[in-house]
Amino acid sequence: MPEARQQGGSEATSTLGHVLFLAVFTFYWITLTPFVDLTGAAAVDPVAGNSNALNQLVAILLFGSLTLFFLTHRRGVSILGHVWILALILLWAIFTSATALHPDLAIKRTILVMMIVCNAAIVLVLPRTVEDFARLSAIVLFAMLAMCYFGVAFRPTLAIHQASEIREPMHAGLWRGLFSHKNSAAAAMVLAVIFGLFIARSWSRLAGWAIVVLAAFFLSQTGGKTSTLVLPAILILGWIIERFPALRYPVILGGLGSFNLLAVGSAVSEPIRDWVRGLGVDATFSDRADIWRFAFEAISERPILGHGLQSFWQTDNLVYSGSTVETWAAAAFNGHNAYIDTVVELGLPGLLLTLIWLIFLPLRDYGRAQQSDNNPALTRLFMRIWLYAVLLSCLETIYFQGGGALWFCLLVSVFGLRLQSSAQLVPARYRQPSAFLEARHA
Template sequence: MDRAGYGEVEPTNAVKARVGTVLFMAIFLFFWISINPFVDLTGEAVLDPSAGNSNRLNQIISLLLFTGMLGCGLVHPLREAILQPRALLAILFSWFIFVSLVSAHPMLGIKGAILALMVTVNASVYLLLPASERHFAKMLAIGILIMLAVAYYGIVFKPQLAIHQASELREPMNAGLWRGHFPHKNSAAAAMVIAAFIGLYVMNTWSRFAGIVIVALSFVFLVNTGGKTSTAMLPAILLLALIFEKVRFLRIPIAVGGVGLFNLFAVGSAVFAPLGDFISGLGIDATFTNRADIWRFAFGALAEQPLTGYGFKAFWQTEELVYSGGSVETWAVAAANGHNSYLDIALMTGFPGLALTLIWILFLPLRKIARIAPEREHSHLTRLFVRIWLYTIFNAGLESLFFEGGSLLWFTFMVALYGLSLQSSAELAAAPARARQGRVAHA
């Protein structure tokens, strides 16, 4: 039976459908391609701590998109779904503001928190825009195909900007690895994993041909990024998601236990020498591609301020850290981030901030998944959201992505969180009129 989209129960008029489509695609392309693709990594600006600051055009477009999304959300019948769970998020962002105010860089934290809140609102409205599941799948397919076209265009026509070069100042060792229009090979690899998940979904819900093309192109690009972790995680997450879906009693061990063990073996190997020796004995790089120095440095810094951290967005790439000279004897001071989302959020907002974040992104989704009705539990849409969720919480053990305002992976992850929430409370579109007053979403 057909279900209503993450939109109204009754058919929307043509104007609303067009506005929803335009906003959906605009947000998608803004995150997946950005307004500044093909960044030159050979210039000295990449070593400047302030180089990553948003330019004025990016800020204007972000505000316009946020205004449009908020406007659509507020006039939508399901507007109560926006920015849920509000009580938890109010506490979470209030804590971020507090730790920023008492930090050495309050404005960095306040701006970062506002941007993160805007992106969260956008993600909570995003799934209210499609008119149906087929419409949703079609727009995803078109967006991903455009993204892939831009990425491959760069490889063919802009190789100096789309393929890592030996002349790059920060990581010349990546020479020859594909990054497309993304700023780094790891960003490209993560994007291609998500694109492959979307391709599988499209193949089963809209167009088998388009889905196969997306999966094939994404996989070829993924392999050429040299992202070994993401390449290995693609089949691993597909298998893990299957087990997660079929074997209910293993869900908590997979999500909570799996993330805990992954971080123990990864970050723990950098801090505890015996564990590092054990990891090396298994034939695994115990430094996790030179991340160990960063993690040791981060742990030392966290031990000095475990309660409030150093302020939201106020540790890595700050001037006093990058230009610390001989006062800090490790190259890790120049790192762009901590290469571990859990460690980074603790470093910036203390252990209370980490606890609140884990409740939102790990424990609440488990609760929502447990409440999904049997007929939707094994749907292609639920499967897509679970795959994205699992990949992100595991990938976060090796990359920093939590609350990154411009990150397509963080935005897509939040969309998956809200998707799982909607799936847990979805109702049939053909339900009686009294059900139309409730929360309706397609499954």
């Protein structure tokens, strides 16, 4: 009887963990507000101070549920990894928020970001096995893809960009599915392809390759050039650094540094701009150069403290300041470069801390994970997600966002690489609750 009760309790705990996993992944992949109408006048209003009461309530409930589950059932598991760097970033974000023009907004965004960080760390210990992780991920991905294709087929005005849209009518005809923009849809489809390859290797070939095919075709219809080009690049770069570990630092750091130098440099340096044009590349990087020049002006005003987390772009005082008369970039949603935006919001010290947390430490953890006996397919999944996010961050703002699949999955990959490097996966024959906790399953 005691064994039966223990087994029943273990199954109940496992089921609850799976339910929480599905809830969290659904919240970030599908959100509570799919199929946004972009044709209304409100589409051009500043959104920095906007808040959705239901979204905030659900976010708090999920955070509370995950934290309670972790403290009750998984408290023996080390999840946050490099706590010192997270503590420094949190303290610096709070300090810069207190000095920002919109301190209330910046502090609220800081709290939200830290909740997402904790959610991403805890979600990794909810599945009992790698197969569970793959199966549960597949359920959410199939739901996301089904909604996207349903929208295209039956709700095209909400799932395909329209010429009647106020802000960007030039995107008419491009698919966006349940997402608010074609670029967001493209990023999600790339992530789905990466997950699909992992699912095919770790759980079901049929399900995994179905996700890959469906996501790849949808990606081709989004017109997301950056994501489409980055996908094969990360598969190739991932293959190189997996087979030649000594190259991971020069390849990744050199690639990030060179690309940012060329892209951002073309916005402020005429010689670099001419050289980029000579390569046959759009030196404006789809009009991002104007945004980067404007961002550098903002950086020059507060290079150390920044303007506060998510408290610069799309604020009322910026959009209605008259700067939009001088340049359209003042009305941009973000800086379209995560590294520049980090300086804009958190200053140069914030950028340094972010680079340590999201670039240098994951690179080191990946090297250690390769030397461990843990599942290589899981390590490869985390590495590909991380690599995609940090490369795409050269042209899109991803770091410290309030929600969305890409920022959440980047955090999952960072914590996943840490666990793969420092913890031991439980072999199938030892998948009892006690061994599960002692081994600190990733």
